[in-house]
Amino acid sequence: MPNERHPLGIIMLDIAIERPPGDVGHSASWPFEVIFKTVPGATARKVVGGDDADLMDAFVAAGEVLRAQGAVGLTTSCGFLASRQRELSARMTLPLATSSLLQLPMVERCLPRGRRAGVITYDADALTERHFTSVGADPSTPVAGLPPDGGLRAHIEHGQPYDRDRIGNDICSAVRALLANNRDIGALVFECTNLPPFSNEVSREFGLPVYDILTLGRWFHSGLIQGAASQSFGTGQA
Known part of the structure; x- marks a missing residue:
């Protein structure tokens, strides 16, 4: 029987950063094959700030390149692309899950009465209703952001060395602030795709389930590969 490839395609922002295991952009983070395509000019600040309308054609083109390389579905390396979910998925040939925030409605419905999900984000000021x-x-989902002068933003936007301890401390401080202000939090969703290296330790420390881009991608991919060897998306033929 031939060796079938069913990779998940990941559309990457145009940033050169260290990506440890657990990061969306490290192939070892995933239990299946992933392939990557960078969108030129898609800087973190441009996308996080919502100044990315002129990049939509390039995102679609990146998705088509990944489809041609064998991807069975697509995700991205920035949770702020949630605001472009409907626009981009409508234009893609393959199914697209832009952001870990897609998990919020399902997570909320799974929690006990009186509990809700909270979000930890790269930039709380930039995360909008849209x-x-x-x-x-x-x-109205509760949100806490990493500090503007913290370790992750220093690394991504200012080229400073990756400082795992500093970033981890920033994340835990954000979680503490979220929980202090919202006593009903029953689960956490990490918006930022660079946070999953810390998901396990945050879950252990705070006793809460943590959902991130990796939990989304694993769920998403598990459905995409059902019958993928014999089905072409968009044809309706097995």
Whole structure:
């Protein structure tokens, strides 16, 4: 029987950063094959700030390159692309899951009565109502952001060395602030695709389930590969 390839395609922002295991852009983070395509000019600040309308054609083109390379579905390396979920998925040939925030409605419905999900994000000031409504989530979802002068933004936007301890401390501080202000949090969703290297330790420390781009990607891919060897998306033929 031939060796079938069913990789997940990951559309990457145009940033040169260290990506440890657990990061969306490290192939060892995934239990299946992944392939990557960078969108030129898609800087972190441009996308996080929502100044990315002129990049949509390039995102679609990157998705088509990944399809041609054998991808069975697509995701991205920035959770802020949640605001473009409907626009981009409508234009892609393959199924697209832009952001870990897509998990919010399902997570909320799975929690006990009186509990809700909270979001840890790269930039709380930039996360708007549109990011939530575009993925069918509640815009009033509690949010805590990493500090503007913290380790992750220093690395991504200012070229400083990757400092795992500093970034981990920033994440835990954000979680503590979120929980202090919202006593009903029953689960965490990490918006930022660079945070999954810390998901396990955050879950252990705070006793909460953590959902991120990797949990989304594993779920998404598990459905995409059902019958992928014999089915072409968009043809309706097995």
